[in-house]
Structures are given as structure tokens and as C-alpha cells.
Amino acid sequence: MNYENLLISIEEKIATVTINRPTKLNALNKATIEDLHKAIKILGKNDDVRVIILTGSGEKAFVAGADISEFANYTVVEGAQLAAQGQELLFDFIQDLKKPVIAAVNGFALGGGLELAMACHFRIASDNAKMGLPEVTLGVIPGYGGTQRLPQLVGKGRAMEMIMTAAMISAQEAQQYGLVNHVVSQSELIDFTTAIAKKIIKNAPFAISKAIKAINANYTDGKNGFDVEIKSFGKCFGTQDFKEGTTAFLEKRKAEFTGK
Template sequence: MHNNLLTEIKDRILYITINRAAKLNALNKDTLAELNMVVKQFYTDENAGVAIITGDGPKAFVAGADISEFSSFSIVEGQQLASDGHSNVFNLIENCPKPIIAAINGFALGGGLELAMACHLRVASDNAKLGLPEVTLGLIPGYGGTQRLTQLVGKAKALELILTADMITADEAKSLGLVNHVTTYDALIAKCEELAGKMLNKAPLALKSALTAVNSFYSKDKNGYSVEIEEFGKLFGTEDFKEGTQAFLEKRKANFTGR
């Protein structure tokens, strides 16, 4: 049982709901620890192939980090806070071998937007507001926001949003490439499930290789083309490759097993 998260697996989709609506689902230390545990389990859980992360209630996906927990931190404690967040949650999500979709159901601010950006796809409801307001606290984004926002929207727009602390609407976020789709609030989870369903029909090991190859583009110590070649070649040794090509030749639907 988790105190701050609700989790459920249905039709091979893991639903993760941050369950702190009274606090606008702010990320405190305990919530981050629970996210770490749940995402780690998802890595190897054979019952789930795609995850959807959302926030409880109509107001917020995650309205930020819990400021009361770190307002008195020293330099060393601040650096440790960021470092732990990177390795235990945000990088863990980004490097997950299975797709994770953020269902942004309201405010995604600060650590909340950073959480959404660590996910592989983002779908926002039309009432969502997104932003990185850290400079208003005398800080900068510390959970990967300066890097991932720049990757997603480009340097000039990322700097504008970070330096002004402006919030943007879901439609603006979509036009920038920050979110993949915008829906009504009521259709949000259904849209995420539609995307998840498309992925669940595909070969799991191929999805894993695709995530690895695309992520390698942003890694300074990797050559993305080399990673792509290696991952492409590895898949020729899988049963799913044999099944996929056989199904194509026999004009039938492939039955992938993840082997």
C-alpha cells in the first residue's frame, strides 16, 4: 500500500495516480520515494506494458515540489535533493524500457512539469497550465527541467519560459511540441489509453530498443547512430522478430510475446 499514490493494473496498463489533491499533488519526499518504488517494479512487471501517470482531482497534475520540505536547506543539501531526484525518479522514468505517458489533468508546474517531461509522451487536458516558476523562489528547475524543456521546445523558448516563469496553456504547449495531444478533461485518460493500446499491440522488445535508441540522441557519451545499429541488430535474435515478419508474410496479425 502507498500513502501518496494509487496504482492499478488493467488490460496491461499500469495506472499511477498521485493522490494528494488537497496539496495539489505536490511532490514531497515520500511521494518521490513511492514513485521510485512503483516505477522500478514496472520495469520488470510482466502484467503491464505501458504506464499512465496522472494527478488526483480536477485541478492539478502536480503543482510543483513541496517547498516546505527544503526551504531551510544548505548548498550541499540542495545539490543532494536535485541529485537524488534525478537518479531515483526522473531519469528512472525517462530510461524505463516500457513507455510511460503523462496524463496532464491540470496544473503541471515546476517539479510537476519536470515529471511530465521525464515521461515519454504527454497528453494534456484543455484546462492544463504548464510552467517552470522556480526563479520566483530564487531557484532554477532542479529535476531536469533546464535540459528536457530545451530538448523539447528549443533553447530560445525554454529560456523564455524559465527566465520569465510564465505559465502556458495546453494549446500553446502543443504548438511548441511540449505535449503530444490536447483533449477535454473528460477524454484525457481515454486518449492516453488509445495511445497505450496502440503500443501494447507492438513487440515489447522493439519498443524497448526504440526508447533506448531515441534517448541515446541526448546522451553526450553515446553515438545515437551506433546505438540504433546495435539495437536494430539485436532484435533479429528475438522470437518477436520471427513472429512479426512471419505474420506480415502470412497477412495475419502478429502475436508478440516479448521474447
């Protein structure tokens, strides 16, 4: 399937989704959000894909923010709808996807771009990356989950400071804060991220999906993460992958997982 603002490649069970609006620094507009939803939904159902890497085109930006021209004249109701629809369609959708989504942050990740990276299951940054939530300089607040996910990742105090000052932080600071897992040179970014993805695809897909669900439950109001873990742990025992994994361990060989 062809997309106006995305480039997609699949190799060795790893799908790379590249946001391709270089003249706009890959800014998120409505069409791009819809394309991302469609593409990730299809990849999520593709048995030939085990991990998704999300990145931006060019060397300047992952996603430099939202396309402000689309909502500059919105009303109160329209603004709330914009946030609600975006969160449901893309940001929460990525967070809850059963397959791992890794953000390879190449350059600026600002506003909606940082919110998109935070919705991914974890983040790897190039050493020239800059991250921030500058929405208060426009008279609004982050609306795609930024006020919730940033404090979960970096702590309440740092999140308060970042959001209220609208300051950008470097990739190195982001790593110190726990916002990104690794920092590498831009030339190494995709290869480094792919190497981690290859480690993931060696493991049982069903178990990976249940791990994502259990971890997310700890950050979801009204859910008991321990209960979700217990139930998910039990469900793993009914899979072919569990039988294969335990048998392979006892036979001292590498397991061949199918996701069933």
C-alpha cells in the first residue's frame, strides 16, 4: 500500500516506517497521523513483521512538531476533539500495539514529535537529537499524551520543568533523564536500532505481546498491573511457543518460535 507521507520497508521481520515530509521537518498533520495509523495497523497484523522501527526522513528531524496551520483557528470543542482523536487513532494505538515499536529519533523531536516517540515502547536517539514540548509558547499544552507520558519516563519534577519552560534538551540529557535508552551517532542510528530489533525477534512473539500489555497496565488508571501480569503469565503456558521454549532449553538448543 502506498502512502503520501510514509516510506515503508520490511526486511528480516523488521518493518521500518519513515515519516517522509522533509520540507516540513516531518511535522505531523492530519493526513500523516491517519497514514501512520493505517500503516501500523496493517504491519501489526502482518505475520512477517515482528518489530516496527519508526523514524523520520533526512538528517534534521524525527518529527519537528504538529502542523500548526491546521488548527490555528480551532474552537474549544474542536481543540478537544483534535486531542481525543489523535490520542485514540495513533498515540494510544502505538502504545498498546502487541508488537514492539521502537522510535529511532534522528534530530528534532518536538511537541507532537516527542509525544509520538514517547508513545513507542522505547527510544534510541542520534547524538544530534533535540527534544522538548514547546506547546506553552503557543498558548496550549501538550495534547497527544505528553503531560502523562513525560512524567512517567523522566519524573514529575523534570516533566514540570520541561513543559513549563518549553526548553529543549539534548540527546545526552534525554538519556540521563531516562527518556531515551541509547545515544549513537546519526550514521549508526538505524543499524544500532535494527540490531536491538533482531535481539527481540529471537524471542517468543506471544510472550513479547503479553509483556507489553502487563507493563502498560501499571501505567493505566483502573488496572492492577500485578493482576494483568498473573493472567498474562498463565496464558503463555497455553502456547506452542512455551512448549518450544522450554523444550529447547532442556535440549540445549536454540528455540524456533512461531508466535502461536
